[in-house]
Amino acid sequence: MIEEKDGLSQPPLATAMWRGLRGLCPSCGAANLFASYLKQVESCPACREELGHIRSDDAAPWLTILVVGHIVVPVMFTVERYTAWPDWVAMTVWPLAALALVLAVLPRAKGLLLSIIWATRAPGSERD
Ligand SMILES: [Zn+2]
Structure with missing residues (x-):
């Protein structure tokens, strides 16, 4: 799934997810997705992709409880x-x-979910 956006190619969903899981920009993977522990950057300092408007809401805590519960x-x-x-x-x-x-x-x-929302252009933005 490679789409053109502003003349730039978008990475495949799996690549974006892997970058988000590691706390990196889902678009370029060259800079941090988070400015602090859970606050994402407004825009990527490397590729200028705007990321601050994406909201994962309660999905990240839900996924965390699911994963941690199944381990602990x-x-x-x-x-x-x-x-x-x-x-x-x-x-x-x-x-x-x-x-x-x-x-x-x-x-x-949260990084994983933000990257999925970003890559799929799913609703989850404060802009819509
Ligand atoms: Zn970037």
Whole structure:
């Protein structure tokens, strides 16, 4: 799926998604997509693609919960089955593990979703 936009070729969807997953501009992949932890840049400093108007809303937290839940819960059940941790250890380790994973996955999920919205020109912009 390569479309012409302003005379420039758009990367394939998979390329844009891979760039977004790594927190890079989905258009060129040469600059960061985010200005801070979750705030995307208004426009790419490398290719000038406007990205600040795209909104992923609740999709990124939803995807993060889906991914983190499918990692933490099976690991927690498996470990708890074969170990006899005191309750206070389990009540400390699992929430901290879940929190660490959420902090790691959330910006990647948002980058992935922003790149999909950008590449497909889906509604999700404040301009429309
Ligand atoms: Zn760019």
